[in-house]
Amino acid sequence: MQEFFNDKNNEFIQWLNRQWNIEYECVRRDINIQGSPERTLSRVVLQDKDGILFLLEKFSKKKFQIRQNVAKAIEYLNNNGLKVALSCQKSNYGEFLPFFKDACFQLSLFCDSTGIKRPDYLSSSTMGKSFALFLIDLSRASANIGTHISFKPFSIKKYIYKLFSEMEIHDKWIHKKYLPFLAFLEKDFMKIHDKLPISFCHGDLHPLNVLWNHDQIKAVIDWEFAGIKPDIYDAANLVGCAGIENPNGLGMPMVTTFLKKMRQDNFLSGIGWQFFPEYILALRFAWLSEWLRKKDKQMLEMEEAYMGILVDNMDVLRRGWGI
Numbered sequence: 571m572q573e574f575f576n577d578k579n580n581e582f583i584q585w586l587n588r589q590w591n592i593e594y595e596c597v598r599r600d601i602n603i604q605g606s607p608e609r610t611l612s613r614v615v616l617q618d619k620d621g622i623l624f625l626l627e628k629f630s631k632k633k634f635q636i637r638q639n640v641a642k643a644i645e646y647l648n649n650n651g652l653k654v655a656l657s658c659q660k661s662n663y664g665e666f667l668p669f670f671k672d673a674c675f676q677l678s679l680f681c682d683s684t685g686i687k688r689p690d691y692l693s694s695s696t697m698g699k700s701f702a703l704f705l706i707d708l709s710r711a712s713a714n715i716g717t718h719i720s721f722k723p724f725s726i727k728k729y730i731y732k733l734f735s736e737m738e739i740h741d742k743w744i745h746k747k748y749l750p751f752l753a754f755l756e757k758d759f760m761k762i763h764d765k766l767p768i769s770f771c772h773g774d775l776h777p778l779n780v781l782w783n784h785d786q787i788k789a790v791i792d793w794e795f796a797g798i799k800p801d802i803y804d805a806a807n808l809v810g811c812a813g814i815e816n817p818n819g820l821g822m823p824m825v826t827t828f829l830k831k832m833r834q835d836n837f838l839s840g841i842g843w844q845f846f847p848e849y850i851l852a853l854r855f856a857w858l859s860e861w862l863r864k865k866d867k868q869m870l871e872m873e874e875a876y877m878g879i880l881v882d883n884m885d886v887l888r889r890g891w892g893i
Contacts, residue, residue, distance in 0.1 A: 571611075571612035571613065571614050571626070571628050572597065572612075572614065575594070575596075575597050575614070582670060585670050586626075588662070589661040589662060589663070589665075589668050589675075589677075590659060590661055590662065590677050591662065592616065592618055592624065592677075593618050593619040593620070594616060594618060594619075595616075595617045595618055595619045595621075596616075596617050597614050597615065597616060597617075598614075598615040598616070598617050598623065599614075601615045601623070601680070601682075603615060603625065604683055604685075604778070604781060604791065605778075605779060605791045605792045606779075606792055609792060609794050610627045610628055610629060611628040611629060611630055611673060612627075612628045613625065613626065613627040613628065614626055615680050622679070623679070623680035624677055624678065624679060624680055625677070625678050625679070625680045626675060626676070626677050627675065627676045627677075627678075628673050628674075628675055629667065629673060629674050629675070629676065630673060630674075631669075631672065631673065631674065633674075634667060634674050636794060637666070637667055637674070637676060637794075638666060638667055639719055639720075639721070639796075640793045640794060640796055641657075641658050641666035641667065641676070642666070642718075642719050643712075643715060643719055643770075643793065643796055644656070644657050644658070644793060645657060646711075646712070646715055646718060646719065647708070647711045647712060647715075650710070650711035650712070650713070651707070651710070651711055652707055652708060652711035652712075654704065654707075654787055654788070654789050654790050655708075655711075655789075655790060655793070656678060656679075656681060656781075656789040656790065656791055657678065658676045658677060658678040659677045659678060659679070661677075681781050681788060681789045682781070683780075683781035683782050683783075683788060684782050684783060684784050685782060686777050686778075686782055688777075688815060689815045689816045689819060691777055691785070691824060692812055692815065692816060692818075692819040692822040692823070692824045692825070693822055693823055693824065694785045694823060694824050695823035695824065695826075695827035696785040696786070696827075697777070697785040697824050698823060698824040698825060698826070698827030698828035698829075698831070699827050699828070699831050700785065700786055700787045701775070701787070701808055701824075701828050702827075702828050702831035702832050702835070702837070703787075703831070704787055704790065705775075705804055705805060705832070705837065706832075706835055706837055708770070708771075708772065708804075709769060709770075709801075709837065712769065712770035715770045716770070716798060721770070721796075721797040721798045722797065722798070723768060723797075723798045723799070724773075724797055724798065724799045724803075725763070725764075726763070726800075726849070726852045726853060726855070726856070727760055727763040727764070727852075729855065729856065729859075730752065730755070730852060730855045733855055733858070733859055734748075734749075734752060737862075741862060744858075744862065744870065747874055748855075748858065748874070748877070750881075751851065751855075751877045751878075751881060754851070754881050755848060755851065755852055758845070758848070759845055759848040759849070759851075759852065762841065762845060763800075763852075765841060766800040766801070766802065766839070766841060766842055766845070766849075767800065767801045767839045767841070767842060768798050768799060768800055768801060769798070769799070769800075769801040770796070770797070770798060771796065771797065771798075771799040771800075771801075771803040771804045772790065772793060772795075772796055772804050773793065773794070773795030773796045773797060773799065773803070773804070774792055774793075774794070774795045774807065775790070775804040775807055775808050776807060776808055776811035777811070779791055779792040800842065800849065801837075801838070801839055801842055802838055802839070802842035802843070802846055802849050803849075803853070805828075805829075805832060805837075805838065805846070806846060806849040806850045806852075806853050807853050808828070809825050809828070809829070809850055810850040810853055810854060810857075812824060812825050813825075813850070813876065813879075813880070814854075814857075814872065814873070814876050817876065817879050820887060820890075821890050826890075826891075829891050829892075833892070843893060844893065846891070846893065847880065847884050847887045847888060847891075847893070848884075850880060851877060851880045851881065854873060854876065854877055854880070857873060858870070858873050861873060
């Protein structure tokens with residue numbers, strides 16, 4: 571996107587001003603932008619003449635409907651009190667994602683972060699409590715969201731079976747390696763999966779998708795996978811990410827404090843809590859798909875080892891988490 575800002579009087583900057591009344595001053599190339607760059611075509615931090623910083627993101631046409639739903643969902647959450655869901659600004663014409671030529675653009679106020687130190691954050695009980703409070707607040711703020719915005723429910727069960735059918739054709743050696751983990755899930759988990767209660771979820775909750783004020787949540791970003799999923803989805807993804815950072819992390823303060831707070835507030839459904847460790851394992855297949863897409867051999871090997879640790883230690887995890 572840098573090419574759009576070579577001339578302060580060019581067509582794009584004039585368009586930007588018409589859309590959002592931005593009196594463009596400069597691009598702040600010195601500022602690090604958190605979150606995954608892969609979810610946009612490009613992104614930059616802009617500074618206006620008053621010194622205010624904005625995050626401008628560019629998306630392809632095919633991402634428009636997804637990003638539009640996300641923007642509407644975040645607006646709904648903000649209106650219901652969830653201010654840490656970082657909203658984008660509507661244009662002067664009431665649009666979340668106005669088009670310039672063949673792409674759409676999203677503008678939001680830029681929010682910085684103190685960041686986290688990996689894997690040291692696993693020792694932070696305060697961070698664990700912050701995550702629990704966020705999910706509790708998200709649950710309240712998203713009440714009845716499905717009556718306002720249409721989301722297709724997500725099934726990790728269907729996702730896994732589809733992935734295995736694709737691996738059998740294109741990645742036979744990976745298919746064979748991971749069959750024992752599928753067999754483990756098929757003993758009980760796959761049979762009850764469709765009975766899991768559903769709710770609105772962030773869809774990719776983990777520490778790198780949060781802007782931090784030390785160990786307190788300042789804002790939650792990267793909502794692209796938000797939607798209707800089993801109510802344990804976000805909790806399982808967060809704990810699963812902690813475990814692949816360091817398997818010992820599954821018993822460290824960030825995770826144990828998080829789960830204790832969730833139990834105290836009765837956030838997790840009975841059947842969801844009963845099969846919580848299995849759902850963590852099941853969600854790892856979504857990450858496996860990502861490693862396959864990137865052809866990341868190191869992460870494929872690490873994922874296999876991690877899934878093995880989860881399966882071998884299911885009873886230990888249940889005892890440690892009080893299931």
